[in-house]
Amino acid sequence: MSHMPAVQGADRLRLLGPVRYVSARGNVTRPGAPGPQTVLAALALRPGTLVTVDELIDGLYFDDPPASARRVVVTYIHRLRTHLGREARAEPGGGEAPSAIETMADGYVLQLPEDRVDALFFGRLTARARRYADAGDPAAGAAGLEEALALWQGPALAGLPGPFARDWRRALGEQLASALEYRLELLLVCGRHAEVVPDIVRALKTYPYRERLHGALMLALYRSGRAAEALSAYDRARRVLAEDLGIDTGPALRTLHAAILAGDHALLLAPAQGGVDAVPPPETAREDVSAGQEPAQLPPVPCDFTGRQEQMSALVSALTTGRPHSVAVITGMGGAGKTALALRAAHAVAGTYPDGQLYANLRAPDGAPAEPAEVLAGFLTGLGVPAERIPASLAERAALFRTMLSRRAVLVVLDNAATTAQVEPLLPGAARCAVLITGRALAAMPATVTLPLRGLGADNAVELIGKIAGIHRIQQEPDAVAALAAACGHLPLALRAAGARLAAR
Incomplete structure (x- = not known):
């Protein structure tokens, strides 16, 4: 495979809105009809990685694909190569250049740096902003999130049909909501409560069921000397959740409501860092973290991964809806493809967890269950903790692990779990983290979704x-x-x- 940068100059792709190709000279074009755009988006969200023809077909069609599906994909690739080649030749001094889309095995690879794809660059910017905030600089964090949010020009992959576009729209939309929410919370930390009220109100029109936004509005109003309006905001939140979803407000919002009722002066003080419910991690844990340490431990997906569209949709939905403490479990006999499905799903939703992805095989090479303490040591090392600072006992390692993730959005993949007891010390406590577990018999494991896996169709x-x-x-x-x-x-x-x-x- 060629490693030449096939997209010339500063060319880039916009996926956060209508799909557009932006040439080095700033010429913005639509890369074909929705079908070719979907194929380009699928390649762009995994740059430098093989995307098989079958994966592209699965992403294009909701129902059984037509017999001509493979020819359709080949046609779309030809059209995309023609479009990108034409744009490259139109550059000053442009001539024939290697194709941006390379054929490899039974699929294609887009040779494009990640920072040229706005959806991936968005994830980098938000992760960097969170690091600023975690390091005690909420103003820099808020500014970084504002820069990231400016990349959006409408719904992600706007107008594209098919399961690929649907699933990624959902995942990227969750990233957008989370970044918007966190920026507003950081502005509160910075003491800008009065000016942030209109922004929170606008955000709630788009995301009326996000309780952290309701809490931010209540806190902003209370700090602006508008306690009665803060209490009315709680009443509206409770009414919306009850009438639309049939649920009550969560404990965090109820606690905030009680504090406002009691006139708690502590609410008038901005927390040291993070959001309205932030708890600063211990200094010892903060010292252990290498700046910018974002573990990316997921093994590659088997290049011959086939089928499993229904299960993939269920997993992506469970891991990208923003539900706190999401846990997805895949069960089944040996050889059913649990690991391959888990890795495929983990890579698909990785962008929803910008602070990293942790992976552990819970079965040792000799077939025995891996010791949770050893697994935690590996996780802590991946998170930047020096070996000499890793505690000795399982309980202390688990506590430090959860502290390290308390302000992060990390996906943890636990492969080949033997028992629920083996898994429990490895579960993060942070609401924005999620866990994907595979094992032969995990019926007792509490989960957002459990998928029993059998043979392929x-x-x-x-x-x-x-x-x-x-x-x-x-x-x-x-x-x-x-x-x-x-x-x-x-x-x-x-x-x-x-x-x-x-x-x-």
């Missing part, structure tokens, strides 16, 4: 064999390959082994 099983043995084997012997897939129980592990044996013949 018959068509997907045959497709997986074809990816390994070659598509010609399916075309030459369709009945024999279908029978082989059935004999494997449609389990991905067995299908890969069968495909490898076929390829070796």
Whole structure:
């Protein structure tokens, strides 16, 4: 594969709004119809990484794809290459350049730096802003979030159809809401309570069910000498949640309401850092964190990952809706593809967790369950804690781990869990963190969603064999390959082994 930067100059892609290609000279163009735009977005959100044709097909069609789906993808890629090539040649001194979209194995790779894709750059800016705030500079944090929010020009991937666009719109929309919410809280920390009230009111029109926004409005009003209006704001929040969702306000909002009723003067003092409910982490923990340390421990997704569209949709939904303490569990027998599905989902939602992704295989090389204390040591190291500062006991490591994540949005992937007891010390306590767990028997594990995984569908099983043995084997012997897939129980592990044996013949 070529490693040349195939998109010339300062070209970049806008996904936070209508999809647009911006050339180095500032020329803004629409890269084709919605179909090619969706393919370009799928490649751009995973730059430098192989995206298979089957993944692109799955992202384009809600229902069973047409027989011509592969030809459609090839056509879209050709149109995109033509568009990007034409723009490159139009640059001053531009000539023929390597294609921005490279063919590799059974898919395509977009060679483009991450900071040229606004959706990925947004994640970087928000993570940096949170680091400023965590380091005790809320004004810099708020300014950084304002810079990040300025990248948005409408709903993400506006106008694009298909499951890929739907899922990423949801994930990116959650990132937008979280950044907007946190910026308003930081402005409160900076003492700008009077001027922030209109911004919070506008935000609540878009996000009427986010309790932290309601709390920010109550606090801003109270600090502005408008206690009666702050209490009325609580009443409105309680009414909206009850009438629209059938739920009561959460404990944090109820506690704030009680403090305002009591005229608590402590509310008039801006907290040292973070949002309205922020608790500063211990100084010892803060000293241990390397500036800018964002773990990115996810292993790659198998390049032959196939199917699982329904399960992917359920996992992405569970991990991107903004629900506090989200936990997703994938169960199933050995060889069912639990790890591959978990990694595929984790990579898909990684942008929702800008402070990093942690991964641990909870099964040791000899097959024995990994010790939670050792897993925590690895997590703490990944978070920047020097080896000499890692506590000795399991309880102390778990406490430090949760402290380290108390102000972060981190995705934790726990693969091959043996028991609930093994998992419990590894769960973060922060509401903005989420956990994705795989294991054979975790029925007792409390979870936002639990997915029992079985074999692939018959068509997907045959497709997986074809990816390994070659598509010609399916075309030459369709009945024999279908029978082989059935004999494997449609389990991905067995299908890969069968495909490898076929390829070796």
